[in-house]
Amino acid sequence: MNLEESIQMTVNSCGVELYDIITTKENNVDIFRVLISSPNGITLNQCSKISKLLSPILDVDEPMYGNYNLEVSSPGIERKLRKTQHYQASIGENISIKDFDKNIIKGTLKNANEKEIILSTEDTEQKISYKDISSARTYFNW
Numbered sequence: 236m237n238l239e240e241s242i243q244m245t246v247n248s249c250g251v252e253l254y255d256i257i258t259t260k261e262n263n264v265d266i267f268r269v270l271i272s273s274p275n276g277i278t279l280n281q282c283s284k285i286s287k288l289l290s291p292i293l294d295v296d297e298p299m300y301g302n303y304n305l306e307v308s309s310p311g312i313e314r315k316l317r318k319t320q321h322y323q324a325s326i327g328e329n330i331s332i333k334d335f336d337k338n339i340i341k342g343t344l345k346n347a348n349e350k351e352i353i354l355s356t357e358d359t360e361q362k363i364s365y366k367d368i369s370s371a372r373t374y375f376n377w
Contacts, residue, residue, distance in 0.1 A: 238296045245288050246271055251281060254310045255317065258299055265303035267293070270310040272324070277309040316371040322347035325373050330354065332363065332371045341374070 236244075239256060246253040246269070254270040271277055271285060286307040293305060316322050316330065325344050332340045332354065340363070342356035351364045 238292075238298060241292050241296070242269060242289060245292065246285060249281060249285055249288070251277065251285075254321070255315075258303075265299050265301065266306055267298045267303050268306045268308070270308060270314075272310060282307040282309075312373070312375050314373050316373065319347065319349055319365070322352055322371075328373045329376065330371055331374050333369045334367055335369045337369075 242256065243253045251271045251273040254272040257266075257268040257270065259266050259268065269285070269289065271281070273281075286305060289305065289307065314321075316325060322344065326347060328344055329341065330344045334340070340354060340356065340361070342354040342361075344352060345355050345360060346353040351362050354361050354363055
């Protein structure tokens with residue numbers, strides 16, 4: 236079992252889903268971020284519990300070289316979409332897509348399958364292949 240599978244199993248045992256794992260650096264500090272989600276939302280207690288369960292696993296199978304901070308949190312209301320499952324879980328939400336020519340398309344996600352998404356914009360519905368998406372994220376009209 237690899238590290239991601241161990242994390243997945245631990246997170247699922249707590250009744251929530253693994254959304255994503257991100258390694259990053261902020262203010263010269265390496266961060267190993269585990270994002271979790273649930274249809275009922277995520278509580279601080281759930282994040283704390285999962286963090287405590289993951290710590291011994293990460294002590295044995297270190298995810299990053301040297302010192303790092305473990306963060307367990309929700310992906311938030313405005314979150315990156317990187318996997319097919321992310322798109323499928325976001326059907327009905329507003330999303331913003333950037334293509335490889337740096338064009339930005341905004342609209343409501345109507346459908347997502349293994350190959351493409353259907354985005355409803357002000358003017359029309361568009362089929363967009365995942366291979367044409369440079370980056371995507373949900374957004375909230377404040």
